[in-house]
Amino acid sequence: MPCTLFDAAPTLGGRANSFFEPTAAQWVDHGPHLVMGCYHHLLGLLARAGNSNAIHWQPSLTLALWSADRGHFRLAPSRRLPLPLAMPLAIGQLPGHNLQSAFALVRLASQPPADTDQTALQWLAMLNIPHTLIRDLIEPLCLGSMNEAIATANAASFSQVLSQAFTNQHSARLGWFTRPLCDALIQPLLHYAKQCGVILQPRCCIQRLERNHDHWLLIDRLGKTLAPCSQLILAVAPSVRDRLLNRTPTATDTGVISNLHLWFDHPLTLPYPLVGGIGTQGQWFIDVNGMMNGNGMAKWHHYCIIMSAENNPRRESVQPQLLDELATIANDNAPPTHARLVRMAHATHLVRRHNNHPMPHGIIDGAEQPKPGELPATLELAVMRGQRAAARILEHS
Template sequence: MAQSDSKRIAVVGGGIAGLTAALRLAESGYQVDLFEAAPALGGRTKSFYDEEVDEWVDNGPHAMVGAYHATLKLLADVNALQHVSWQSSLTLSLWDKQRGLFDLKAVSWLPVNLALIWAVYRLPRHDFSSVKGMLRLAITMMNRTEEQTVQQWMDEIKAPKRLVEDMLEVLCLGVMNEPMHTANAKTFARVLATSFSSHKNAKMGWFNQPLSQALVAPVADKLRDLGVNMELRHTVRSLDELNHDAVVLALPAFARNRLLGIKEEVPTQAITNIHLWFEENLNLPNMMQGMLGTYGQWLFDVSKMLHQTTGLHHVCMIISADETDLSQISQKELIDRVLHEAEMMLGRALPEPKKVRFIREKRATVLVRNQKSFDLPEHVFLACESPAPGELPATIELAVISGEKAAHELLGWDKNHKINA
């Protein structure tokens, strides 16, 4: 839909939600000014250059799933689908001290629901009780309340301990970045229903380039082609600064509240990423290795993900929902702990890493909670991470959806109000 050149839109926030909103509005013919307080676009999905290892580094690896339809469409629209690689079928590679290495693998020749049940049944030390647990989970999935936690749901269906530890807790921490005793059951049920609706949706993928190159740069290039003005290091402190026909706020909920003067606290959760570089290839058993009963939960072979064959070998240990008090334990102690866990998994001593980088995103995830409503000027639209129970958790997919939704709402408002008519 072509729009008048005089219609100017401000997008506040240059993360994925803001970039998506700006793209859709610019495609519809609006003049768009995008304001980002940081020196680079991308929000928490940006990368940084480390001169010492001569490498672009993400704060932490980001997995994709086939159910991220909005993200995949965005990548397709900016000709960047080639930056995502995929498993042939859903496989979660796991390890614990008692059972060693094993895979939860959904065979492609069965319908996905049956394939998943069969995969769980075949896990070491599982039996028909896990099958019954999976069936009870599926039967009760649509009956979750907004107040129920994932742990309460698991208690209700009497989910076997092994099923919880080997699959459900892993997924809850990985997708929602929150432990089961506080994570919202209604949102977790939506994640399960969406992700395991088909083999295509269930399979996992990964970015084969750093996020700044794989996702942020292609969108930014498209925005430049569309004439979007992008101002970095520009902090918007009041809506009164913006002399625009409409505004999209594409900020995390806590930053939105600060800008609007809203006193409500927004619960967030940290993620810790421990990057390790070695002179030799560690020959990890899998590119994405889940670890059970350990501080480090996922060990990623970043060099393999990015097809790097020269230079130092880069791996990263992820700790989701990390509530470790860094005033009580040092970073070095935590690094030593994950190195010891990796040695237990590999069954051998590791060489001393040539470089270590400890990155904790204190507000990595805005948690799923009921939010109080508040009034906004009619020309202001939200593309903020603020998931309510039953909505998708704060992921790249939610950011893209939020940007799309805000742009759609603005288009509808413009049609009815005829900006600058």
């Protein structure tokens, strides 16, 4: 079936893309993307595109953590035990934890939230989860996966994340791309799409849709008709979808992700390519060169500090604080050679209740708009939405 992909941007890839940073003279991702062993749909797609080796996998789950009072420590469940047993044991042995944390983890795994509108905080309070476990594990996992703090994040979706991620040793592993996303993910997928016969049309911003008999006409900003099509997947933000359909916009909340990219003229000593900060402004401190094993040909040593759900009204003051945190974690006070803050104001659409408006005949909704109980906005969800939409097209043809 002929298929054309129109995208308003000059380069395809959307949020999972990279930009060229002129001072550092290298490609930099809008944000480092972490993946998990439980991303079955994304991994299946990468395998079909012959691109499975773009990801470096942890042999088993390891979370390198740091806090001011405990210094560096690690959560590394034993590889020899089944994960549901290995995780509570590993948690119980973390500095500052004991059997209370281990039992709390078992309660979390065995008692999903009864109410789909409950917040994660309400769920954790009901289960009497100790503050230390929330601070060291639950809040970082919630911010990382939902891009939202436990106070407002939906418990049913968060519980889905936990149950899918921590099913077994294989699912729980983290993976990261070993080259910038444009190279590691987007180009191979575009190549695969072309092989499947998809026509790629960047720089085509759809401004209007018009119904013409049994076809939809896609009209661009200049009023030019780009193509008539019998079926159309709208894989744009919900706000763009609603504008194109002349609908009252559905309320959608988005979450910010800010990344402070830093370049140094010498390597810093981080004990692991990814260090989670506890009680810090930055959540993840990433050694980008370390993750890429020297790929990407950087002239300097590249680090990135991630702040999920960042909502700081005094953003300027955050940068020096993040630098201080990295200096303490890496025990190195040298100033960076270059710094760049990338703030994505609408990084992800948050899990929210919304009404399901029926779509006009021939149009399929592919927008990122997770509902309570569904998985939050990630690469995995994007692939799932694409596959669901494609299946519906095939059903109707």
